[in-house]
Amino acid sequence: MTCEAGVISFIGAGPGAADLLTLRAVDRLARADVVLWAGSLVSSDVLRHCRADAMLLDTKAMTLEDVTAVYTEHPRAAIARLHSGDPACFSAIGEQIDWCVQHERAFEIVPGVSSLGAAAAAAGIELTVPGVSQSVVITRLARRTTAALGPGDDLVAYAAQGGVMALFLSAGDPERLQATLLSEGSVYAQDTPALIAYRVSWPDEQVVPTTVGQLAAELAQRSITTSALILVGAALRPGARARRSHVYDPSFSHQYRPSGATP
Numbered sequence: 360m361t362c363e364a365g366v367i368s369f370i371g372a373g374p375g376a377a378d379l380l381t382l383r384a385v386d387r388l389a390r391a392d393v394v395l396w397a398g399s400l401v402s403s404d405v406l407r408h409c410r411a412d413a414m415l416l417d418t419k420a421m422t423l424e425d426v427t428a429v430y431t432e433h434p435r436a437a438i439a440r441l442h443s444g445d446p447a448c449f450s451a452i453g454e455q456i457d458w459c460v461q462h463e464r465a466f467e468i469v470p471g472v473s474s475l476g477a478a479a480a481a482a483g484i485e486l487t488v489p490g491v492s493q494s495v496v497i498t499r500l501a502r503r504t505t506a507a508l509g510p511g512d513d514l515v516a517y518a519a520q521g522g523v524m525a526l527f528l529s530a531g532d533p534e535r536l537q538a539t540l541l542s543e544g545s546v547y548a549q550d551t552p553a554l555i556a557y558r559v560s561w562p563d564e565q566v567v568p569t570t571v572g573q574l575a576a577e578l579a580q581r582s583i584t585t586s587a588l589i590l591v592g593a594a595l596r597p598g599a600r601a602r603r604s605h606v607y608d609p610s611f612s613h614q615y616r617p618s619g620a621t622p
């Protein structure tokens with residue numbers, strides 16, 4: 360499905376910078392008649408890819424009903440709906456997809472650069488570190504939104520598993536976040552590395568390496584309560600890698616290098 364008349368394109372707008380969009384996203388924006396963008400998280404810089412005559416609507420104060428009313432009012436328009444980062448996580452496209460299915464409206468999803476990838480890039484690190492951990496848990500600390508959690512969504516249980524934890528939408532309650540990460544049974548300790556990635560790729564970006572024990576103080580000192588991704592885990596420790604990767608190891612054969620080392 361391409362961005363055609365009557366199609367709604369749910370587009371990953373990336374973390375902020377207007378050049379961190381996919382070519383497909385730029386193509387859809389250049390063709391869209393109506394563009395809805397979440398001004399609370401999506402940079403207005405991204406709108407430079409839109410047509411000068413496109414209708415631009417900021418959704419930050421809108422409800423789902425307001426948004427779908429726009430879809431109903433423009434049944435034959437090419438609509439671009441921008442969501443920050445990549446729409447696969449914490450973007451609320453699920454309920455819009457349900458609406459599209461219910462109303463037999465064609466849609467497509469254009470993936471984007473998640474703040475997770477953007478944060479790791481800004482910090483200059485890989486999140487899966489051979490010999491340390493190969494798992495990243497994408498989750499959040501809930502406050503007023505606890506009803507969104509599923510029965511197994513328990514940060515304390517995830518903290519007992521280890522690996523890297525990527526905490527979206529969680530900077531607003533730093534003391535509870537830190538206490539949860541250090542709760543009994545957690546593999547994280549006071550000196551476990553943590554990273555605060557604030558407004559990555561925006562002009563006021565901050566990328567702050569710290570520890571789980573210093574997390575709350577560091578967030579408070581910088582007055583960071585929103586727009587931050589928090590990463591924790593032993594894999595973030597500089598020089599943490601315990602071994603090199605298998606894939607480029609001459610002693611490790613695989614489908615494309617069956618005999619191990621290249622001749």
Ligand SMILES: C[S@@+](CC[C@H](N)C(=O)[O-])C[C@H]1O[C@@H](n2cnc3c(N)ncnc32)[C@H](O)[C@@H]1O
Pocket residue numbers: 374375400442443444445446447448449450472473474475478526527528529556557558559560561585586587588589
């Ligand atoms: C509603 S969620 C959207 C996440 C988005 N779908 C993504 O892939 O990044 C908003 C949260 O994503 C994270 N986030 C989004 N953009 C960010 C950025 N530029 N820098 C750091 N964190 C960001 C923050 O945790 C923020 O609270």
